[in-house]
Amino acid sequence: MFIIYELMNQSVKKTFQILEYIALNGNFVRLNDVAKALDIKKNTAHGFLDSLKQIGYLEQDDLSPRYRITAKLECLYAPAFSVNELKKELRPILEKITILTNESAYLAVQMGSYYRHELKSEPNRAVKITLNTGKDYEMATTAIGKSFLAFSDHLQTNLSKQYSAEAFSVIKTEVAIIKENGYALDVQAYDPDLNCVAMPIFFKNKPVAVLCVSGPSFRFKEPEFIESLKIIDKLLKEHGKYESKLNL
Secondary structure (H helix, E strand, O other): OHHHHHHHHHHHHHHHHHHHHHHHOOOOEOHHHHHHHHOOOHHHHHHHHHHHHHOOOEEEOOOOOOEEEOHHHHHHOOOOOOHHHHHHHHHHHHHHHHHHHOOEEEEEEEEOOEEEEEEEEOOOOOOOOOOOOOOEEEHHHOHHHHHHHHOOHHHHHHHHOOOOHHHHHHHHHHHHHHHHHOOEEEEOOOOOOEEEEEEEEEEOOEEEEEEEEEEEOOOOOHHHHHHHHHHHHHHHHHHOOOEOOOOO
16 A cells, blocks of 8 residues: 555656646757656656646647647646635725625635635615625525636536536526626526626636625616626726626
8 A cells, every 4th residue: 555655646746847847948848858857767758748638738739749738737826815815805895885786795705616705795774685604605506606607617517417418508508698798697596585696806817706796686686787797897997906807
């Protein structure tokens, strides 16, 4: 067992050493370069390179046998900030959304294959929507979750395993529309007394969170949806760091 563990450990180390070498050497290297730099046999280096190519992290140049890292590796990049930093920066925006819409506003972040409300801001009204923070929600059941799904092929692939082909086709059609529009709606879908508009926000073109506005279905309707989206978009532009992909 120890020998198997050690071999796996060495393989993981070599894999990342190869990726680091390629990235630090112009992202356009030969098999011989990799073998020499890492002091491994040529056929061993080829095995690692071929495996990385098969799973999409490397590709070969059309005109030469050189290898380069693909954009797929971007999905492994660590976020440029923590959830706490995100909350600190977006709390003032969330509070302004509530002031301007007079409805409840939420900040949601992805937690693996689920999402969670991390911040909420509620209006001073007798009738308002109150959702739990710190609770995990499924992606396919709400506008917020579908906003995350729309911009993640990985989440969609994982979700497809939980549904029949026909049921997932319906979800996929819906999230494609969300991706095109840059926002999602819940119109009495999650709860007959609740309507919600959700907008994913981006940092350097990567989705980092979802902002949403929720209100009672008797007063929070299509005109309020559009106005809320415009308010969120305007506040993000004024802030400058984050952006939306709103397409009204």
